[in-house]
Amino acid sequence: xxxxxxxxxxxxxxxxxxxxxxxxxxxxxxIGALPGLxxxxxxxxxxxxxxxxxxxxxxxxxxGVFVGGVYGGxxxxxxxxxxxxxxxxxxxxxxxxxxxxxxxxxxxRVTRLASVIGTLFGVIxxxxxxxxxxxxxxxxxxxxxxALGLMGVAMCGSLSSxxxxxxxxxxxxxxxxxxxxxxxxxxxxxxxxxGLPDLFxxxxxxxxxxxxxxxxxxxxxxxxxxxxxxxTIRTNFNTAGRVLKTVLKKIRLVFQSAxxxxxxxxxxxxGEDVSAWVAYDMAKKTSATPEKFGKGSVEGxxxxxxxxxxxxxxxxxxxxxxxxxxxxxxxxxxxxxxxxGIQPGPMLGVEHPEFLAHMVxxxxxxxxxxxxxxxxxxxxxxxxLKIPLAYLMPIIACLAVIGAYAIxxxxxxxxxxxxxxxxGFLMRLMKYSPxxxxxxxxxxxxxxxxxxxxxxxxxxxLSAFFTNPVSCAALVVIVLLFARTLLHGLKRNxxxxxx
Amino acid sequence: MRLANIATxxxxxxxxxxxxxxxxxxxAGTxxxGLPWYHSSGIFPAFLALALAFCSLKLMVENIRRxxxxxxxxxxxxxxxxxxxGIFAWLAFYMxxxxxxxxxxxxxxxxxxGLILFGVRKLMPSLLAGTGTSAILYLIFAKAAFLPLP
Numbered sequence: 001x002x003x004x005x006x007x008x009x010x011x012x013x014x015x016x017x018x019x020x021x022x023x024x025x026x027x028x029x030x031i032g033a034l035p036g037l038x039x040x041x042x043x044x045x046x047x048x049x050x051x052x053x054x055x056x057x058x059x060x061x062x063x064g065v066f067v068g069g070v071y072g073g074x075x076x077x078x079x080x081x082x083x084x085x086x087x088x089x090x091x092x093x094x095x096x097x098x099x100x101x102x103x104x105x106x107x108x109r110v111t112r113l114a115s116v117i118g119t120l121f122g123v124i125x126x127x128x129x130x131x132x133x134x135x136x137x138x139x140x141x142x143x144x145x146x147a148l149g150l151m152g153v154a155m156c157g158s159l160s161s162x163x164x165x166x167x168x169x170x171x172x173x174x175x176x177x178x179x180x181x182x183x184x185x186x187x188x189x190x191x192x193x194x195g196l197p198d199l200f201x202x203x204x205x206x207x208x209x210x211x212x213x214x215x216x217x218x219x220x221x222x223x224x225x226x227x228x229x230x231x232t233i234r235t236n237f238n239t240a241g242r243v244l245k246t247v248l249k250k251i252r253l254v255f256q257s258a259x260x261x262x263x264x265x266x267x268x269x270x271g272e273d274v275s276a277w278v279a280y281d282m283a284k285k286t287s288a289t290p291e292k293f294g295k296g297s298v299e300g301x302x303x304x305x306x307x308x309x310x311x312x313x314x315x316x317x318x319x320x321x322x323x324x325x326x327x328x329x330x331x332x333x334x335x336x337x338x339x340x341g342i343q344p345g346p347m348l349g350v351e352h353p354e355f356l357a358h359m360v361x362x363x364x365x366x367x368x369x370x371x372x373x374x375x376x377x378x379x380x381x382x383x384x385l386k387i388p389l390a391y392l393m394p395i396i397a398c399l400a401v402i403g404a405y406a407i408x409x410x411x412x413x414x415x416x417x418x419x420x421x422x423x424g425f426l427m428r429l430m431k432y433s434p435x436x437x438x439x440x441x442x443x444x445x446x447x448x449x450x451x452x453x454x455x456x457x458x459x460x461x462l463s464a465f466f467t468n469p470v471s472c473a474a475l476v477v478i479v480l481l482f483a484r485t486l487l488h489g490l491k492r493n494x495x496x497x498x499x
Numbered sequence: 500m501r502l503a504n505i506a507t508x509x510x511x512x513x514x515x516x517x518x519x520x521x522x523x524x525x526x527a528g529t530x531x532x533g534l535p536w537y538h539s540s541g542i543f544p545a546f547l548a549l550a551l552a553f554c555s556l557k558l559m560v561e562n563i564r565r566x567x568x569x570x571x572x573x574x575x576x577x578x579x580x581x582x583x584x585g586i587f588a589w590l591a592f593y594m595x596x597x598x599x600x601x602x603x604x605x606x607x608x609x610x611x612x613g614l615i616l617f618g619v620r621k622l623m624p625s626l627l628a629g630t631g632t633s634a635i636l637y638l639i640f641a642k643a644a645f646l647p648l649p
Contacts (some may be wrong), residue, residue, distance in 0.1 A: 166558050391618075412648075
């Protein structure tokens with residue numbers, strides 16, 4: 001424990017780390033606040049550049065943007081009634097009512113405090129539960145990891161697709177297939193490389209992630225109606241210090257929303273967006289004044305903001321313990337760590353004993369800088385929100401190109417970026433979520449290797465997966481997910497046939 | 500959307516068949532080397548291909564039975580398609596023609612100016628903003644962060 005705190009404070013005392021996390025958190029707030037730019041896209045856009053730096057900087061940049069972005073969405077939700085990120089959509093319902101009343105600074109400060117408290121819950125859970133779960137995970141077998149990995153991908157496919165689970169699964173299967181390309185780790189033969197030497201070491205993850213998230217955003221910007229610039233917001237910035245009192249009065253709600261955020265954040269693919277809506281809904285159900293929701297209820301802005309930021313810490317727990325990320329930005333962070341030769345999972349504490357302390361320190365720093373940065377950036381944000389997105393889109397495209405190149409210094413990665421961009425654009429048009437594809441790509445190779453290792457160890461008997469409680473439970477969950485989708489489809493067809 | 504889903508399903512079914520054939524080839528290679536089937540690098544991709552084929556069929560069946568909802572107007576769809584093709588062509592021109600031929604700063608200035616021009620339709624502000632974007636990126640990444648630029 002002493003060593004843990006020593007490592008944590010040693011990192012927190014480094015001025016360069018502080019500067020990196022501070023800048024990244026501010027950048028995250030700006031990205032999150034700009035409508036159309038999501039947190040996941042922000043993290044994906046910077047992953048290539050961040051991965052070319054030392055691992056502490058990589059963590060600082062990506063975690064800072066992740067935490068800042070999740071909060072930043074609430075600023076435009078309150079000021080413009082346009083959620084900057086999907087996770088802030090619930091905040092807009094009540095937040096914009098405050099803005100119309102001239103109380104936007106109060107609402108923004110309440111959401112800032114709620115986000116900081118949510119992140120603090122995430123820090124506590126990350127610091128306490130990760131080592132405990134890590135010890136349990138050391139007992140897991142290859143079969144367990146295969147089944148848990150597959151369950152993570154299947155759940156992500158089921159839960160992240162807005163139209164149909166089948167589309168989510170297709171996305172996940174394609175991601176796993178892409179992960180199969182290149183040299184096989186067990187047999188040592190080339191798979192699906194199409195005879196291209198550039199594919200012998202597999203498809204690079206970073207250009208694919210940038211292609212799936214950043215490039216479609218640029219292309220879609222020119223295909224959809226443009227947002228209006230922010231109107232001048234007349235408001236009084238000198239609100240009294242009633243923010244802390246307001247939030248403290250709702251401490252039960254804060255705790256309830258934090259638990260929802262962490263619980264849902266741990267589930268693969270669910271992420272902050274769903275957490276925010278579930279927390280909003282639960283807050284309404286348990287409120288003494290549910291009729292005020294949608295009309296400027298302070299509970300309506302506290303609940304989603306606590307939940308979505310608590311989900312950040314929640315999503316990092318399974319990523320560190322099992323190597324299975326809880327949300328798309330966590331999946332991208334996992335990919336960046338793998339590029340540094342750090343393989344999150346039960347052996348992380350043994351191979352990199354200081355890593356958890358560093359992660360907790362950076363999440364804590366991001367929380368502190370969120371509190372300070374959100375205060376500093378409030379007035380400039382009003383001007384930034386007036387810049388037409390057309391001026392920002394080239395920056396996103398150029399960052400994607402630099403990031404795709406920076407990892408391998410290979411021009412072939414441009415081809416991967418371009419193809420992934422076209423695929424990502426078509427996926428967005430056809431309502432396929434890219435998150436299962438990214439998760440499938442990250443976990444695909446591990447799932448394949450663990451699957452065959454288990455079979456080799458058990459002389460090809462598939463029963464090995466069903467005799468172990470963990471793998472058996474995970475496979476049952478997968479079967480239930482499939483069964484639920486099939487039944488849902490049958491019910492829908494039956495309804496459609498009725499006159 | 501309904502027809503597009505059916506077409507996607509058909510394409511994915513063809514892709515799944517191709518993956519399955521490739522995977523079975525790998526399994527055959529393993530068996531030829533005298534190893535058991537579960538050592539093969541093709542076994543997991545074969546399962547993936549079967550799952551993909553199943554999902555593609557389900558997608559097609561779901562959409563064949565479904566009634567088509569109101570879609571985007573042909574004019575707006577045509578405009579979107581034109582814009583998307585233009586953006587991707589411009590990006591390809593930047594990555595595959597401009598960057599290998601001229602310096603990063605010049606290539607990025609041309610690309611960024613063109614992209615802004617797509618959105619704001621004003622030449623001078625686009626040129627100024629594009630050059631400024633290129634300069635800022637160059638200074639941050641090449642001069643401050645010492646990152647190798649393409």
